[in-house]
Amino acid sequence: MKTLRAELHVHTVLSPCAELEMLPPLIVQTALDQGIHWIAITDHNATANIAAVQKAALGTPLTIIPGMELQTREEVHNLCLFDTLEQAELFQNWVNQHLPDLENQPDYFGEQLVVDEAGDFIRREPRLLITSADLSIEQACQKVHQLDGVFIPAHVNRKAFGLLANLGLIPEDLNADALEISRHLKPSQALQQFPQLKSFPLIQSGDVHRLEEFIGVNQFNVEAPTIAELRKALQHQDGRSHRILSLTT
Amino acid sequence: MNIQQVIDQLELTVLTEPKDFQSIQPSAGYTSDLLSCVMAGAAHGSIWVTLQAHGNIVAVAALLEITAVIITEGAMPDPATINKANQEGVTLLSTPRSSFEIIGRLWEMGLRA
Numbered sequence: 001m002k003t004l005r006a007e008l009h010v011h012t013v014l015s016p017c018a019e020l021e022m023l024p025p026l027i028v029q030t031a032l033d034q035g036i037h038w039i040a041i042t043d044h045n046a047t048a049n050i051a052a053v054q055k056a057a058l059g060t061p062l063t064i065i066p067g068m069e070l071q072t073r074e075e076v077h078n079l080c081l082f083d084t085l086e087q088a089e090l091f092q093n094w095v096n097q098h099l100p101d102l103e104n105q106p107d108y109f110g111e112q113l114v115v116d117e118a119g120d121f122i123r124r125e126p127r128l129l130i131t132s133a134d135l136s137i138e139q140a141c142q143k144v145h146q147l148d149g150v151f152i153p154a155h156v157n158r159k160a161f162g163l164l165a166n167l168g169l170i171p172e173d174l175n176a177d178a179l180e181i182s183r184h185l186k187p188s189q190a191l192q193q194f195p196q197l198k199s200f201p202l203i204q205s206g207d208v209h210r211l212e213e214f215i216g217v218n219q220f221n222v223e224a225p226t227i228a229e230l231r232k233a234l235q236h237q238d239g240r241s242h243r244i245l246s247l248t249t
Numbered sequence: 250m251n252i253q254q255v256i257d258q259l260e261l262t263v264l265t266e267p268k269d270f271q272s273i274q275p276s277a278g279y280t281s282d283l284l285s286c287v288m289a290g291a292a293h294g295s296i297w298v299t300l301q302a303h304g305n306i307v308a309v310a311a312l313l314e315i316t317a318v319i320i321t322e323g324a325m326p327d328p329a330t331i332n333k334a335n336q337e338g339v340t341l342l343s344t345p346r347s348s349f350e351i352i353g354r355l356w357e358m359g360l361r362a
Contacts (some may be wrong), residue, residue: 074303136303136327167305168284 001239004225005216006038007031009069009079009154009180009205012049016110016130019210023119024049024056026211031062036216038225040067040081044129045095047088048114054085055117063225069154070095071130072137077154077161079180080144083227087147094143098135102128137163141175150227150234151175155182155207156197157190170196178203178234183215187244201234204244217245250274250358252317252340255296259354261319261342264326265334273340275316278360280352284309291315296355298348304330311337321348 010027011018031039041050041064050066057064066088067081082088103126104112112125133140137153144151153163156170156179163170163179170179178201181190187204191197206215221241222229233240253270256263276294281287282301287309291297297315299306302324310318317340320326326334326341334341344351 074301138304165285166283166301167303168288168309169305171303171305172308173304 001221001223004038004220004222005036005245006040006218006220006225007036007206007208007214007216008038008040008067008081008152008203008218009042010039010208010214011043011069012041012053013111013113013115014043014046014049014125014129015069015209016044016104016106016112017209018043018110020111020113021211022209023115024053024117025119027053028057028060028062028064030211030214031216032060034214034216036214037061038063038065038220040065040079042067042069042079042081044069045071045099045131045133046112046125046129047085047092048125050088051085052115052117065225065227068092068095070135070140071132071161072135072140073132074137074166075132075161076137076163076166078137078140079152079154080140080149081152081227081230082147082149087149091143091147091149095133095135098133099127100131100134102131104128137167138171138174145175148227150177150230152178152180152203154180154205156180157185157194158182164194164196170200176200177231180205182207183213183247186246201242202244203234203242215247217247219243219245250360252296255317255355255358256342258358259319259344259346259351261344264320264331264341264343265339268340270340273316275360277362278352278355279362280348288312296360298351298355300324300348302326302330304333306330306341307334307337307339310334310339315339317342319344319351321346321351
């Protein structure tokens with residue numbers, strides 16, 4: 001069994017709100033410098049930079065799993081995590097059918113850049129990514145599970161795009177694998193403020209939009225950094241486990 | 250003012266089972282699409298105007314004894330949500346018009362916050 005620190009919510013320059021420093025080699029280097037060995041790339045409604053980060057991590061002890069931070073109809077953000085690029089691309093195709101055909105306004109929202117493993121410019125993504133797909137949170141969760149992924153509503157405590165602010169309570173029939181809390185509060189505070197969180201495993205993320213935002217406080221005991229192991233660790237099954245380390249900053 | 254008058258004058262579609270809407274009088278009006286704000290801000294017995302059609306609107310409306318939820322811009326709750334509303338006795342009304350227009354008309358009819 002391995003003990004791995006994970007950061008499961010990392011943006012790249014494809015997300016208009018991410019800093020221009022969120023380039024594959026810098027993401028890989030920063031994670032490694034901080035002793036983080038497992039990250040998920042989760043751009044807003046998009047997956048086009050994942051392969052580049054995976055290539056940048058080749059030959060290093062860092063595992064990159066594909067993901068997306070999907071914004072559903074209720075304006076709730078959700079982490080959708082997968083094992084393979086193929087799964088992520090199938091998911092992307094489905095999401096694309098439900099995204100509005102709007103153009104990004106870089107001056108207002110920020111640039112959406114697709115880059116290679118060296119961080120060099122390939123193209124601009126013209127479609128507006130930071131908007132809601134016309135899908136309910138339940139539909140999204142179901143689709144992620146069909147594709148054998150893990151579904152985690154993001155920063156549920158946050159006022160903007162958080163599940164609890166927008167939907168008031170955790171939907172009864174939402175089959176989420178875990179809930180994510182933001183970096184701004186301790187898990188104990190989150191449970192105190194929102195007692196409903198007790199019925200789900202919790203993870204905590206840096207929601208990394210700039211390099212200094214890696215926190216890597218999710219500590220997993222798993223055989224390997226895979227979705228199946230992640231699921232077991234969240235449920236504390238078969239000797240796998242997960243805990244949130246306390247933030248020292 | 251009663252709910253039947255609101256349904257008639259605003260040409261709303263009743264999504265849930267009919268009730269004696271003439272006998273139901275809203276206490277006030279409220280609008281927000283953030284359900285946490287509704288839970289904190291809507292008065293008991295209000296009419297609530299929202300374009301949020303997620304199933305949680307029923308739980309929030311039941312909690313606050315909302316007299317009717319007007320769902321705007323043609324947003325459509327799924328059948329499970331409508332069933333749950335019927336079980337909870339929550340009235341769901343629908344309109345293709347915007348929240349702004351519906352609220353303006355409710356105000357003209359004399360409803361206040």
